[in-house]
Amino acid sequence: MNLQPIRALAAAVLAVAATTYPAAQAVPAPQKSAPATDPYRDEPLVFERLDTDTRMKADGTGEIISHLVVRVQSEGTARSLSVLSLSFASATQTAAYDFVRVHKKDGTTVETPVADTMEMSSDVSRQAPVYSDLKEKHLPVRALSVGDTLDYQARVVLTKAEAPGQFWGGTHFVAAGAVVLQQAVSLSVPVDTYVQVYSPKHPATPVTRDGLKVWTWTSSQLKPSQRDENGKMTPADIKDPDTDAEGRSLPSVAWTTFRSWDDVGKWYRGLIDPRAQPTPEVRAKAEELTKEAKSPEAQVQALYRFVATGIRYVGIGFGVGRIQPHAAADVLANGYGDCKDKDTLFEALLRAKGFTTAPALIGAGIAPVVDLPSPTNFNHEITTVDLPGTGRIWLDTTAEVAPFRLLSPSIRDQEALVLPANGPATLMKTPADPPFPYSETFESVGTLSDKGVLKTHISMIVRSDSELAVRSMMQRLSPSQWDEAMGYIAAGLNFGGKVTNADLRQDDPAGPVHLGFDYTREDFADWKNNRIFANFPTLEVVTLDKDKAPDYNINLGAPRTLVARSTLTVPAGDRMELPSAVHAERPYMTFDKKYRFADGKFLAERTLVIKQQKLNKDQWKDYLAFSKEAGFEDGEKYAVLIPAAGKAAPASNFSADTATHQELEVQILSLEKAQDWAGARRLATRLKERFSSEPYVDSMLAYVDLHDHKYDEAVAGLKAELAAHPDDDSNIVSLLAGAYVTQKKYADAIDLLKQYSSRNDLRLLGLLMSAQQASGDMEGALATIRGAIANKPDDKNLQTSAVSLLKQMHRNAEAVEAAHVALDGADDPNVINNNAYFLAEMKADLPFAEEQSQKSIDLFAKATGSGTVQEANTEAFNLSAEMVAAWDTLGYIFLIEKKAADAEPYLHAAWFQSPDIVKGDHLALAYEAQGKKAEALRIFRLALQTEFAKNAKEEFAEATAHAEKLEKAGVKAPDDSAQLLAMRTFHIPKAAGAQGGGTVRLQIDRHGVADAILVTGAEPLKAELESVKKLAMPGAVPAASQARVLRDAVVYCGKTTAECDFVLMTRSGIGAESASE
Structure with missing residues (x-):
């Protein structure tokens, strides 16, 4: 699409070949006999030559000669090139083939007589007769087959200049999608003719011969296509040098004889002005359309709506065929027109009502070269109008269904040449933002049956760039087609179930689009394993290559807010383990996802706010980090259904003797979740009897054995599973190692885990370290943890494990140094708390430990203060427990620093929430330090009676000694373990x-x-x-x-x-x- 017909004709010739390359977009060339080592043997086609010679005269006439040599290497290419087609505007151009030859593999040549050329009307001429001057030259190619080389030359002659005494043109070299062995572009102009040439990435020095100045540029693209992991050919990954920072196409070479943008504007204004004058018919139509309008803006809206929706858009690129628009009255009478025709009619209607207008030429998807005053910068025409009280507004009637003042993304924030009637033509930027805030709202409300059938009603409100596509679709549909159309939309949103009762009625044509439908899905999510997820649509976000910086700035799309809500009523009595909430924030984007379970309903809400459209490509790593925090690549997290007590029992018609392998596994897992271990054992035993050779059969029974403390049987089953089926995800290895450790068979655990150490699985490395510690091999454990840190040097949890181990080995100086390393840059409150406690235990850097402990408590408070009871899951409960431990840490540090009064509130809260020997000992010491001897003795005694108190030998001994000391000193205090319950x-x-x-x-x-x-x-x-x-x-x-x-x-x-x-x-x-x- 271009104002320059010559360039358009050259592009048409190239398009003949371009359309032959299937998914990878390549084009062919000749070969004698491709050797086995030919790097291009898998290409569907190869260009051996791709030459364009533009020869212009001073009056603006001239010709273009295109010569293509194409190696045909696939059936699809042979079919596509079997008939050549060349478009031209018969009013100002002629076209012909000079020769068409097929070079066969055996060395012979088959000539296609150019006299066989047929002239036909173009498709657009058949749809819109006023464009009947658009013609096509068709020529069937003789004897073309795979392995041949097609060699042809076409010539287009511009018999009449579009702008007398002016010409312009240019091209974009093939940079990707096709193999081009040689591409040449040449321009010839009379030596005394002014022409500005643009080719910053492809310098060329003109030569003078025979009274002509001649430029020649050459290029090639030699990188072959590649096969992806599925064996499919994909275009070579090549950065196009002729693009701007946003990835928009720039001309590789271009030229113009216009000296300024005003010259371009004067020329085009002279073409459009006579055609945009209001005639009586146009004035009458303007009056009819605006008779109910109460304000200038309402008048413009009424005229816009008529031209946008009432005049059919004919998609002819600006610059293809005639450049001068049809007269406004003709467009009104015909009821259709291209972009310049629609602008002409719209301007005429606006002028009839007294508005001041100006057309604007713009390049959709094209990066304008502002220093090159050439119509090649433009492929589209829109309208500007001065609205009283508002100023200039921009309108594009070709989008038809677009709301008033909304421009499509490809022409927002783009340089346009505005042509006012009284004043010079000027480059101006179109608005960067839509005329209203963008948002999309999705809501799903439904029920989930006890058979796993989801039935829900989905409603959507769309006010974004997606609105244009939806409105365009609705414009072509009858109500009887709504369900089918909505089914396609639902599939695109990742809904694979059945769509019914679609409602696409729109009450407000200027407001957001409203969509609604009923949706049914059987076996929803992972229902058989009691796992479901929120019924959210696919979240469309920008994805980046993790290993390669992007070539262009990152386009996040127009600023917008995307909200999705899902409400699912689960089977009566069921409860849920919810996924954790997500919050990620950057100046350019925020993402939040929250889950609740209340009154039998699983409620989820997801909000993405995009705050700016473009992100500098240098920020790609930050965007990747944000994407990871938001979990974009992880997809929707599962929520686990916890059946009500008794519901996990097999159905009355369930038979362990006839059920399939999968049905038995699902039922066993369900019984385990319901804590029915006897039932799980019965079915797991029957599973092994019937399907002994299947994967995970031995391990399912072994898992029940582990729960029932039958460790010998569990070990035998897990070993059998590992021997029969490799454990790719290390779950069986972890279970077996854990069983060995429980039996205190540390050597067996260590031997097993070392066999899998090359996996660098942190679970296995943690188990190995624990087994080595338990066996007394502290140096081995230290070597294991240091090896893990070498592989993951930024892992703060691994660093913290090293601190703990060094402290146990009484290598305190190394432990203190390691703690500082772990705390440097740490933002995990649990990591910070653990290291602060280690420092406190070593009595090292106490002011620093206090500072870090307070930091962890602040982080915990922020994290726990924002959640609700309905959102709670295992992670939230763990966070609470870790926070209570952090209170004890800070209190303990205060205690060591002899700040007992400061320590008391933290230690009291920790003891109340989680009474154990350690916290009780600390609290009692704080009371004792303040002279509260009776209270100290009471807490010492209670602490000694807490569960597992004797396991903490050091603290148990310390508390015992302190209690005895107080008792000997005559301190009296209640000695009643019932106080723990009270x-x-x-x-x-x-x-x-x-x-x-x-x-x-x-x-x-x-x-x-x-x-x-x-x-x-x-x-x-x-x-x-x-x-x-x-x-x-x-x-x-x-x-x-x-x-x-x-x-x-x-x-x-x-x-x-x-x-x-x-x-x-x-x-x-x-x-x-x-x-x-």
């Missing part, structure tokens, strides 16, 4: 109808219970939640903290009691909630 027991008023027991998940902040939900239990127990939220828990969270702690509790309301018992569970989490059912 400190987590509360009594709340019994609500009407409340009876029985249930599990409550709650969040505790510094004021008390911030929120609570009933996880299991009868519906009437929900009435107790209001009383739960009123509970005060002094000191449960440090007074200055913004943190929230997740806990689980059991509530029980007796039949006759006036109060209900509310007891915090010693262990909290999704698993603990399941066990409490």
Whole structure:
């Protein structure tokens, strides 16, 4: 598409070959006999020559001679080139083939008589008769087959100049998509004719001969196509040198005789002005269209809507065929026109209403060369109008369905030549942003049956560049086609189910597009394994090569907000383990994804906000880091359905004797999730009896053995699994090594894990280090962890493991140095806390340890303070537990620094949330340091009675010694282990109808219970939640903290009691909630 017909004709000749290259977009050339080592033997075609000779005269007439030699190497190429086609405008041009030859493999040549050429009307002429001067020359090629070389020359003569005394042109060298052994472009002009030549990447010095000045440029593209991992040929990856920073095409060589943009504007203004004058018919139509319009803007909108939707667009490139538009009255009468025709009519209608207008020439997808005043910069024409009170606005009527003032992406923020009636033509930038904020909203509300069938209603609101494609589609559809069309859209959004009841009705033609449909999908997600995901559409984001910097700036698309919401009602009684929330933020983009489970509904919301359209290519690594944080490549995370107690039992018609291998596996996994290990063992045993040679049969039974502490049987089963089936993902190896460690068979575990050490799997390396430590081989463990760090030098968890190991080996100086390395740049609060605690235990760098500990607590508070009880998952519970440990760390550091009063609130909160021997010892020491001897003794005694207290030998001995010392000093304190239960027991008023027991998940902040939900239990127990939220828990969270702690509790309301018992569970989490059912 170009204003210059000569260049258009050259492009048409090239297009004959270009269309022959299938997916890889290449073109052919001659060969004598391609040797076996020919690097181009897999190409569908090869250009041996691709020459264009442009010969111009001073008056603007001239000719183009194109010579192509194409090696035909595929059936598709032979078919595509079997009939040559050349387009030309018969009013100003003639066209002919000079010769067409086929060189056969045997050395013979078959000549196709050029007299066989047939002249035909172009397709557009048949659709739009006013363009009848557009013709095509067709010539069937004789005897062309695979292995031949096609050699032909075509000539186009410009018999009449489009602009008297002016000419222009140019070309873009083939840079990718085709093998070109030799390409040459030449330009000849009279020696005394002014011409500006542009070829910055391809310098050429003109020579003078026979009264002509001649430039010649040469190029080639010798890199062959490549096969991808599927064996498919793909074009060579080559950066086109003739592009701008955005990847838009620039001419390789170009020329013009215009001296300024104003000269271009004066010439084209002279063509369009006479045709854009309002005639009586045009004035009458303008009055008719605007009679209801109440304002100047409403008048412009009415005229725009008529020309955009009422005048059919005929897609002829600006510069192909005639350049002068048809008269406005003719366009109105015909009811169709190309871009310049539609602009002409639109301007005439606007002028009839007194508006000042100016056409604008623009290049869609073309990078303008602002220093080259040439029509080759443009392939499209749009309209500008001065709107009172607003100023110049830009309108493109060719998009037909585009909302008022919306320009397509390819012509936004683009240089355009504006041609005012009174003033010089000037290059101006089109608006960079749409006239309204862009957004897309997706909402899916539905149910999931106990058979895994998803039934949902989906609604979408689209106000973005996607709107144009959707509106264009709707314009061509009848209601009977809506379901089918919506099915295609749904498939593009990654919905493979059935679409029904599509509703594409639009109540507001100027507003956003509204779409709605019902959607059904059987076996939704990974239903058989109790895993589902939010019913979100595919998220279209820019992806980059991880190993290669992009050649161009990164185009993120127009600034916009994309929101998707999914609400799924799951089978009654089921609960869920949710994916973790996601938050990633940069100045150019933010991404958030949140999940909740409430009242039997799985709710998810995803928001992507793109804040700027373009990102400098130098920021590609930051964009990759952002993409990783956002999880773009990971896809939608699964949520795990936890069936209600008893639901995991096989259906009454399920038979372990007739079920398939997969059906048995699914049922076993379901029973394991429901903690029905006896049922799982029965089915796993039958699975092994019936399908003994299948993968994972031995390991499924071994997994049940592990749970039941039958370690010898588990080891035998896991070894059999490994022997029969390689364990590519190391799960079986991990289980077997863990079983060995549990049996204290450390040597066996170490031998096994060393066999797989080359995988550099962090799970296996961690197990190996633990086994070496347990066996007493501390140096071996240290070598293992250092080897892992060498492979992953930035892994802060590995660095922290090294600190712990060095401390255990009493190599404190090395441990302190390693802790500083681990803390340098660390942003994981758990990593920071662990290293701060190690420093405290070594009594090293205490001010620094205190600073780092406070940092970790602040990070934990921020992370836990933003979540809700409905969003909680295992990760959230773990985060709470880690935060409680961090409170103990800071309190311990204060204690060592002799700041016992500062330590007390942190140690008290840690002890309340997670009472154990370590935290109790620390809190008691803080009380003792402040002279609170009785309270210290009470806590020492309670700490010694906590679960697993004796496992922490050092702390147990220390607490025992301190308690005995206080007792000998005559200190008195209660000695009652029931206090451990009492400190987590509360009594709340019994609500009407409340009876029985249930599990409550709650969040505790510094004021008390911030929120609570009933996880299991009868519906009437929900009435107790209001009383739960009123509970005060002094000191449960440090007074200055913004943190929230997740806990689980059991509530029980007796039949006759006036109060209900509310007891915090010693262990909290999704698993603990399941066990409490």
